[in-house]
Amino acid sequence: MDFPSRYGPMAMVTGASAGLGLHYAHQLAAKGMDLCLVARRLDRLEELAENLRGKYAIEVLCCAVDLTSPDAISTIQEAVGHREIGLLVANAGFGAKGAFLEADADTNAQMIQLNCVVPVLMAHAFLPPMVARGRGGMIVLASTAAYQATPFMSVYGATKVFDLHWSEGLTQELRGTGVDVLAICPGSTDTEFHAVAGGVATGLKMAKPEDVVRLSLQRLPRGGSTVHGWWNRVMSFGNRFAPRRLSAAVAARLIQDSQERA
Numbered sequence: 001m002d003f004p005s006r007y008g009p010m011a012m013v014t015g016a017s018a019g020l021g022l023h024y025a026h027q028l029a030a031k032g033m034d035l036c037l038v039a040r041r042l043d044r045l046e047e048l049a050e051n052l053r054g055k056y057a058i059e060v061l062c063c064a065v066d067l068t069s070p071d072a073i074s075t076i077q078e079a080v081g082h083r084e085i086g087l088l089v090a091n092a093g094f095g096a097k098g099a100f101l102e103a104d105a106d107t108n109a110q111m112i113q114l115n116c117v118v119p120v121l122m123a124h125a126f127l128p129p130m131v132a133r134g135r136g137g138m139i140v141l142a143s144t145a146a147y148q149a150t151p152f153m154s155v156y157g158a159t160k161v162f163d164l165h166w167s168e169g170l171t172q173e174l175r176g177t178g179v180d181v182l183a184i185c186p187g188s189t190d191t192e193f194h195a196v197a198g199g200v201a202t203g204l205k206m207a208k209p210e211d212v213v214r215l216s217l218q219r220l221p222r223g224g225s226t227v228h229g230w231w232n233r234v235m236s237f238g239n240r241f242a243p244r245r246l247s248a249a250v251a252a253r254l255i256q257d258s259q260e261r262a
């Protein structure tokens, strides 16, 4: 597939300063896509942009914004100007481990804002022009956390249920428009996520972020949702047949164990 002719000329990657977003930037640049990189840490974005401009003949914009701020979307739109965004990667997000009653209410509200409200606002801003052009795509970072309750990360898991169901709904709504929507559901992946969330990863082996990104770019034309990793696929499929209470109890044990190891 000629990626730029279907999803070009420019991809916007939120959360491009680290983890999965950084790998989206590298892999999309290698496919010949221009980039608009969004995150709060400008130094990291500029270093990445310089590196990519040196390797590929592409345009790279850096947009340092806190996506949870009220004027974030308009700031990004101003930076993009007349350029066509053909792919939106709604990747920026964070989680927090620990008991709900001990958590900070503002942190939880910010998490819901960043993981759920921001992708919806970004989609309102950038999908209509794609539909008008009859081509484009959006990748939303959901998670295997969307397939069962995640006690001791309960708000995070609930945000990822939102991301998964919203993306699957949009896939159907946009059928026939030429715009593809995919929710990618990684399990534990080796990024800064776990340090930010205040704990260690659940599970023994973490996925490589570059593998998660590669799979999502391959699967984007199909739309819907994709779980990364065969074991994660078995677990998320198996959850359909287990009583929800049992799945939640197993998740509680796994997450508590990982907190004790932290």
Ligand SMILES: NC(=O)c1ccc[n+]([C@@H]2O[C@H](COP(=O)([O-])OP(=O)(O)OC[C@H]3O[C@@H](n4cnc5c(N)ncnc54)[C@H](OP(=O)(O)O)[C@@H]3O)[C@@H](O)[C@H]2O)c1
Pocket: 014, 015, 016, 017, 018, 019, 020, 021, 038, 039, 040, 041, 042, 065, 066, 067, 068, 091, 092, 093, 094, 095, 114, 141, 142, 143, 144, 185, 186, 187, 188, 189, 190, 191, 192, 193, 194, 196
């Ligand atoms: N890693 C995993 O195990 C895993 C598993 C399933 C799903 N996911 C999902 O994958 C996505 C990416 O996570 P990751 O693993 O790559 O985590 P990460 O390494 O911590 O990267 C998170 C990115 O989001 C940006 N970000 C955070 N808050 C922001 C804000 N308020 N405004 C703008 N940018 C912000 C960060 O940049 P700045 O700090 O510079 O702003 C960073 O670039 C998230 O949606 C996460 O829920 C991760």
